Amino acid sequence: MIKFLFDGDTWQELYDSIRKNKLRTLVTIFGVGFGIFLLIVLLGSARGMENSFNRLFGDFATNTVFVWGQRTAKPFKGFQEGRRVRLTLDDAYRVEDNIPGVEFVVPRNQRGSQVNRGFLSGTFQIAGDYPLLDKVEKKKLIHGRFINENDMKNKRKIAVISEDVYKQLFEKDEKAIGEYIEINGINFKVVGVFKVSNINMGPPINMHIPFTTFQQIFNQAGRIGWMVITAKPEFNIVQVEKDSKLLLKNTHKIHPDDRRAFGSANAGQQFAKVTGFLKGMQFLTWFVGIATLIAGVFAIGNILLITVKERTKEIGLRRAIGATPLEIKSQVILEAIVLCLIASIIGIIFGGITLMIINATAGQGPDATLVNPSVSIAVVLAALLILIILGVLIGLIPAFKATSVKPIEALREE
Amino acid sequence: MLKINQLHKSYKIGDSSLHVLKGIDLSVEEGEMVAIMGSSGSGKSTLLNIIGMLDVADSGEYILDGLPIDNLTEKKAAVYRNKFLGFIFQSFNLINYKNALENVALPLYYQGLKRKKRQELGMFHLDKVGLADWAHHLPKELSGGQKQRVAIARALAANPKLLLADEPTGALDTTTSYEIMEFIQQLNDEGKTILMVTHEEDIANMCKRIVRLRDGVIMEDKAITQVRASQYV
Numbered sequence: 001m002i003k004f005l006f007d008g009d010t011w012q013e014l015y016d017s018i019r020k021n022k023l024r025t026l027v028t029i030f031g032v033g034f035g036i037f038l039l040i041v042l043l044g045s046a047r048g049m050e051n052s053f054n055r056l057f058g059d060f061a062t063n064t065v066f067v068w069g070q071r072t073a074k075p076f077k078g079f080q081e082g083r084r085v086r087l088t089l090d091d092a093y094r095v096e097d098n099i100p101g102v103e104f105v106v107p108r109n110q111r112g113s114q115v116n117r118g119f120l121s122g123t124f125q126i127a128g129d130y131p132l133l134d135k136v137e138k139k140k141l142i143h144g145r146f147i148n149e150n151d152m153k154n155k156r157k158i159a160v161i162s163e164d165v166y167k168q169l170f171e172k173d174e175k176a177i178g179e180y181i182e183i184n185g186i187n188f189k190v191v192g193v194f195k196v197s198n199i200n201m202g203p204p205i206n207m208h209i210p211f212t213t214f215q216q217i218f219n220q221a222g223r224i225g226w227m228v229i230t231a232k233p234e235f236n237i238v239q240v241e242k243d244s245k246l247l248l249k250n251t252h253k254i255h256p257d258d259r260r261a262f263g264s265a266n267a268g269q270q271f272a273k274v275t276g277f278l279k280g281m282q283f284l285t286w287f288v289g290i291a292t293l294i295a296g297v298f299a300i301g302n303i304l305l306i307t308v309k310e311r312t313k314e315i316g317l318r319r320a321i322g323a324t325p326l327e328i329k330s331q332v333i334l335e336a337i338v339l340c341l342i343a344s345i346i347g348i349i350f351g352g353i354t355l356m357i358i359n360a361t362a363g364q365g366p367d368a369t370l371v372n373p374s375v376s377i378a379v380v381l382a383a384l385l386i387l388i389i390l391g392v393l394i395g396l397i398p399a400f401k402a403t404s405v406k407p408i409e410a411l412r413e414e
Numbered sequence: 415m416l417k418i419n420q421l422h423k424s425y426k427i428g429d430s431s432l433h434v435l436k437g438i439d440l441s442v443e444e445g446e447m448v449a450i451m452g453s454s455g456s457g458k459s460t461l462l463n464i465i466g467m468l469d470v471a472d473s474g475e476y477i478l479d480g481l482p483i484d485n486l487t488e489k490k491a492a493v494y495r496n497k498f499l500g501f502i503f504q505s506f507n508l509i510n511y512k513n514a515l516e517n518v519a520l521p522l523y524y525q526g527l528k529r530k531k532r533q534e535l536g537m538f539h540l541d542k543v544g545l546a547d548w549a550h551h552l553p554k555e556l557s558g559g560q561k562q563r564v565a566i567a568r569a570l571a572a573n574p575k576l577l578l579a580d581e582p583t584g585a586l587d588t589t590t591s592y593e594i595m596e597f598i599q600q601l602n603d604e605g606k607t608i609l610m611v612t613h614e615e616d617i618a619n620m621c622k623r624i625v626r627l628r629d630g631v632i633m634e635d636k637a638i639t640q641v642r643a644s645q646y647v
Contacts (some may be wrong), residue, residue: 322496
């Protein structure tokens with residue numbers, strides 16, 4: 001068999017057979033080539049989509065839940081329903097200390113306020129934040145830095161402003177770091193400018209100031225707007241959310257079944273939905289791609305069957321002058337494999353080029369929908385292997401057909 | 415050289431079976447040139463196919479050059495055909511996308527010979543049939559007589575013990591037929607054993623022995639005085 005493959009005449013025979021049937025060879029190659037082309041482009045695009053989602057979520061701790069207070073829905077322990085629930089800093093500490101699996105809890109405050117700079121002014125959403133916030137949703141800083149522990153301890157009047165605020169309060173190309181803006185009548189020094197992220201959990205925030213400073217200037221005492229609870233990677237965020245809420249209900253004397261008292265938004269669940277969607281996409285891609293491949297391979301089998309039929313007499317003659325059935329079968333199967341291989345290589349090349357074009361057009365810039373669409377070599381090799389196996393299997397049918405006709409019948413005069 | 419005892423063969427046609435060969439006894443010595451004659455349906459082609467190992471007898475004995483031919487698998491038959499037999503067909507059966515030389519060298523390919531050796535031997539046999547100049551022409555560029563000569567060269571290429579010809583002149587005009595017969599006679603003169611099926615009396619008379627079949631049995635088996643084809647050419 002090895003000798004068969006390395007014999008130049010084997011290939012000469014194959015070349016003759018292909019050359020003799022240029023059109024059918026082209027058509028079959030197109031069929032399988034298109035199949036593998038589709039598989040590569042679809043898989044690459046799905047990967048690109050996954051990459052772009054990952055980039056969007058990349059700045060964001062996905063095992064995170066936001067919890068805030070609302071009004072109670074049930075009377076409990078002598079309290080009427082409709083009582084307003086306000087979260088405090090102590091609640092945050094309690095959750096952090098008592099709930100298993102909590103990585104950290106970030107309390108946050110937020111309110112709208114007028115901000116002035118000279119004659120320019122605007123109303124912005126201002127958040128009082130811990131430096132830890134940077135771990136939950138990574139701030140993309142264009143200039144400067146985020147809030148640090150020193151700012152917290154000294155209740156420093158500093159602000160990290162968004163690009164939008166910068167555009168409204170500063171001239172183009174004006175330096176913002178070190179400049180002062182006026183919040184609630186108090187001067188704040190700008191220490192950082194951040195870029196607004198594509199994905200935002202919770203309300204949009206225009207500027208961050210230290211939590212402690214926020215407490216002081218807006219007179220918040222221990223109250224907090226909401227808390228961001230991040231679970232350790234190995235813990236289920238849904239369970240952490242349940243546990244935390246139950247603990248909070250206990251401390252605030254709220255009925256355990258009260259579902260309105262605390263509002264929450266679970267980033268993990270949102271993220272799981274998207275990943276589930278991506279998984280579905282990938283499955284669909286494989287399904288469509290492989291189905292197309294199989295259709296293409298069947299086309300090759302079909303065409304080979306026709307060729308074998310056309311060549312009944314020739315095959316009969318070859319057998320009369322000494323070709324064994326195995327030699328005839330090997331030749332037909334080899335033809336199927338070679339056609340599959342040529343087709344898939346062409347398909348892979350064109351698929352790769354298409355992915356490059358997609359990357360050059362839809363894959364550039366920060367808002368790209370398909371980031372780095374690509375297919376791993378392993379997948380390509382797997383597809384090739386599948387094709388070769390399918391080629392052998394599909395080649396078996398015409399191969400057996402070729403030797404099923406007795407040479408005497410094949411040679412019989414019409 | 416060739417010995418056949420009580421050969422029987424029947425074909426199934428629907429529910430009934432057709433008894434084509436009803437106990438054939440035939441023996442052919444080396445260097446003979448035998449014509450098998452008979453009307454259509456007499457079983458002459460079936461006999462040739464069994465001798466050519468393209469078909470298998472139901473019962474009876476077939477010994478080729480001291481080798482009993484039985485229990486043939488497809489593979490064994492292919493090897494025997496390649497080694498012992500050369501076929502010449504009425505419609506030449508050349509492969510139309512291979513040139514004359516490649517057609518002649520094809521049996522040698524199945525013998526596993528190296529390309530260079532094949533080309534050499536192929537050329538030798540093409541030269542023998544006088545077509546060395548046409549080695550690189552495709553069958554469609556050759557006349558009927560030339561095609562049959564290429565086919566004869568192919569049959570000779572593997573140096574077989576026995577040449578089997580099935581109506582070798584059936585598709586040729588009279589002049590060309592005689593040319594081909596002259597050539598076949600030459601081969602026989604050189605010592606090749608030849609068995610041919612024909613229904614033309616003049617062609618049969620150019621052999622050395624005529625075996626007449628009718629309804630599956632041998633009616634007549636006689637040696638004749640060979641008519642040389644060269645006198646007509």
